[in-house]
Amino acid sequence: MNEYNIQKSRWHQEAVANPPQPEDFTSRLSFALASSVSADHSQRKAEIGSGGCQVAIKYVSKDLIDEQLEVEGQSLMPIEVALMICVNSDPACPNILPLIEWFETPTQYIMILERPDPCQDLNKFCYEQGNLDENQAKRVVVQLISALKHCESKGVLHRDVKPQNTLIHKDRLDIKLLYFGCGDLLKDSDYKMFAGTLDYFPPEWYRFRRYRAGPATVCSVGVTLYNILCGTLPFKTRNDIIRGRLRFTRDLSMEAHFLFRPLLGFKSNTNLLKR
Numbered sequence: 001m002n003e004y005n006i007q008k009s010r011w012h013q014e015a016v017a018n019p020p021q022p023e024d025f026t027s028r029l030s031f032a033l034a035s036s037v038s039a040d041h042s043q044r045k046a047e048i049g050s051g052g053c054q055v056a057i058k059y060v061s062k063d064l065i066d067e068q069l070e071v072e073g074q075s076l077m078p079i080e081v082a083l084m085i086c087v088n089s090d091p092a093c094p095n096i097l098p099l100i101e102w103f104e105t106p107t108q109y110i111m112i113l114e115r116p117d118p119c120q121d122l123n124k125f126c127y128e129q130g131n132l133d134e135n136q137a138k139r140v141v142v143q144l145i146s147a148l149k150h151c152e153s154k155g156v157l158h159r160d161v162k163p164q165n166t167l168i169h170k171d172r173l174d175i176k177l178l179y180f181g182c183g184d185l186l187k188d189s190d191y192k193m194f195a196g197t198l199d200y201f202p203p204e205w206y207r208f209r210r211y212r213a214g215p216a217t218v219c220s221v222g223v224t225l226y227n228i229l230c231g232t233l234p235f236k237t238r239n240d241i242i243r244g245r246l247r248f249t250r251d252l253s254m255e256a257h258f259l260f261r262p263l264l265g266f267k268s269n270t271n272l273l274k275r
Contacts, residue, residue, distance in 0.1 A: 055100060056115040059108050060181075069185070077102075078109050080181040086154045087180070093150035095143045097167060097178040113178070118170045122228060123163035125170065131231045134256055139173050140166075141225050147177040148217055155186045157213045160196040161220035163227055186213055199223065199233050203242045222263030229256070234264055 060078065069082035077085075084099040092098065103110040122140070126132060132140065144166065151158055160182040167176045182195040190210040194201070202219035205211045226234040230249045235241045246264050248257070 054115040054117050056113045058111040058113060060111070062107055062109065065109070079183065080179075081109065081111060083156050083180040083183045083185075084111075086156050087151055089154065093147055094174075095147035095176055096150060097176040114176075116167060116169055116174075116176060119167045119176075120170065121164050122166040122168045122175065125168050126163065126228050126231065131250070132228045134229070134253060136173060137225060137229050140168065140175055140228065141221065143175045144177065144221060144224070147175075148221070151177075152186060152213075156180070157184045157186045157191075157217070159183050159216070160200070161217065162197055162200050162224055166224075191216075196220075199235070201241075203244070206238050206242050218263060222260060226260065226264065234260075 060080070065078045067079045068076040069079050070076050071082050071085050074085075081099070081102050087093070087096050088099050098114040099111060100114060101112045103112075120128075144161070148158065148161065158177065158180060160179060161177070165177065165179040167178055168174070184191070184195070190212060192210050194205065200220040200223045202211050202216045204215070223234060226232075229252065232249055234246055239245075244264060246260060
């Protein structure tokens with residue numbers, strides 16, 4: 001799935017005033033979604049049962065699905081759904097957005113996901129509130145690493161770690177990792193297919209058109225950390241990425257400088273591939 005496909009996936013927030021009981025969740029929510037699915041993806045509200053919760057409803061055209069996976073005990077399903085089922089299996093991780101349910105129509109897949117409130121994506125949060133300070137960034141990255149280690153324990157590679165794919169609670173700074181549409185099953189060998197966002201990809205992709213799961217994930221976390229601290233990407237060109245030409249646009253502590261060197265400041269391609 002390429003960047004165009006990522007942009008074509010559409011998110012829509014729905015305020016669900018009353019969650020149904022587990023036994024009638026599918027039938028009631030399917031009924032509530034019937035008009036929404038055919039209404040050009042407009043935002044709507046649905047009232048179901050009693051109580052209250054908020055969810056996000058994501059519609060993905062089947063024309064954009066390049067790959068499917070089979071989850072044990074279930075049939076083939078889109079890779080994003082399959083990977084989210086994997087990472088949401090017990091024990092769950094509080095730093096990964098839960099998939100509540102998913103549906104299939106003749107033309108679309110529909111995913112019902114938890115929507116924490118008040119929250120927004122990390123990129124927009126930093127744009128509106130200003131760059132994070134080092135203590136705030138540390139809190140965010142520690143949670144992000146926890147989410148990624150959980151993914152690893154479930155055999156899942158996220159492969160598109162970036163602020164836009166991270167929800168942050170506006171008050172508590174709790175984060176949840178979302179969007180597994182560029183992910184894959186974890187393996188020890190090289191990946192040779194691109195999926196994700198080029199600015200967050202490791203240098204070995206540009207040099208050798210291959211990468212390993214661990215080093216690629218470390219690099220994307222490093223770019224994310226730089227972004228939320230400095231408000232921009234660490235590298236301007238492909239050559240800068242390859243050569244590790246790192247420049248800082250704000251004053252940071254010596255500890256922060258030392259942290260970025262193993263994340264983004266590579267001395268040689270040999271060392272890079274051994275990360």
